[in-house]
Amino acid sequence: MATIKRYPWISHFLGSPTGYVVHLQKGAVRHQGVGQAFWFRPASSVLSEVPVDDQELPTLFHAITRDHQDVSVQANVTYRFVDPVSVASRLDFALQQAGPATSGGKEQVTTIIGQLCQSHAIDHIATTTLAQSLEHGVSELRNLLTEALSADTRLVSTGIEILGVQVLAVRPESEVERALQTPVREQLQAEADRAVYERRAVAVERERTISENEMASQIELASRREHLVAQEGANARREAEEQAAAGLIQANAEAERRGIGATAEANRIRLVGEAEAAREAAAMEAYRGMDQATLLALAVREAAGSLPNIGNLTVTPDLLSGALAGLIREPGAAATGGK
Incomplete structure (x- = not known):
């Protein structure tokens, strides 16, 4: 931005790197260019500063289509002042006494370019x-406005160069836009619902597959359990049969053992009986020729072997006399009987 320092009867101007200044004194150009610095008399000088950097002009306007629909067009125009002297001579970019340039020149350019774009x-x-x-409105309007503004004689003669035109949007009224968006929204919603249904269907299919796998696993486990039970029953039955066979064999062996033992015992008893009988027969045969006293003595001896032990024996005179008397009588009686 240019600065002006005022002194009595004279002022000093210091330009900016983006402002092209034109100093007219009494109708003649005294100074012009970018970044100028000079002294001038305010009473006889006119200063104009034209920006030489790129300028952006946003514009928004409405238009009616062939089918009587209102649309809004949003565009942005980039331009530049390529002939600042012509611009300063045709547009108002004069500097005020305080220093900054007036806004009349930019407003004029904005009006001119905006009306051309809209037209x-x-x-x-x-x-x-x-x-x-x-x-197709965005691309067609961009090409159309770029060609029309670049070839416009008024802009060219004024020293304005159009660098580019960008059409940002072509939009209908809000109600019409919502109505136009409804089918697309419905379609998108339908696609979303379809995706949800497909996802649910896939989830149901996966759950069904999982259930079938679980059922197949349960059936397989049940079948294996059945085989296991059958095998365990067969094993138990076989074990019982083996135990029964073993018990039978053991019982037969025990019976045979007992039979053998009984036979042996019977044979032993028989042999013992026969031996006892033979011994008794032999004894009786031996006793047959003995006298009564001898037989009595043997009987007493046999009985004495069966009696309990006698610690002390008291022989009285009566007992001794009776036994002696019997002994004395026995021989006599035996003799008498012999006769």
Whole structure:
């Protein structure tokens, strides 16, 4: 931004790197260019500063399509002042006494470019339908406005160069836009619902597969359990049969052993009986020729072997006399009987 320092009867101007200054004194150009610094008399000087950097001009306007639909066009125009002297001579970029330039020049440029953009865009949109404007309007308007503004004689003669035009949006009214968005939204919602249904179907299919796998596993486990029970029953039955066979064999062996033992015992008893009988017979045969006293003595001896032990024996005179008397009588009696 240029600065002006005022002194009595004279002032000093210091320009900026983006401002092209034109110093006119009594109608003649005394100084011009970028970044100028000079002294001047305010009473006889006119200063104009034209920006030489790129300028951005956003614009927004409405147009009517062929099917009587209102659309809004949002665009941005980039331009530059390539001939600052011509611009300063045709537009108001004069510096005030305080220093900064007036805004009249920029407002004039904004009005000129905005009206040109609106005029060409309205003419073009009036030949298209709403669907065509929304589908191809951005690219067509960008090319159209770039060519029209670049070739406009007023801008060229003024020293304004159009660097580029960007059409940002072509939009219908809000109600129409919502109505146009409804089918797409419905389609997107339908796609979303379809995706949800497919996801649910996949989940159900997976659950069914899992259930079938679990059921198959349970059936397999039940079958294996059945085989296990059958095998255990067969094993138990076989074990019982083996135990029964073993018991039978043991019982037979025990019976045979007992039979053998009984036979042996019977044979032993028989042999012992026969031996006892033979001994008794032999004894009786031996006793047959003995006298009564001898037999009595043997009987007493046999009985004495069966009696309990006698610690002390008291022989009285009566007992002794009786036994002696019997002994004395026995021989006599034996003799008498012999006779």
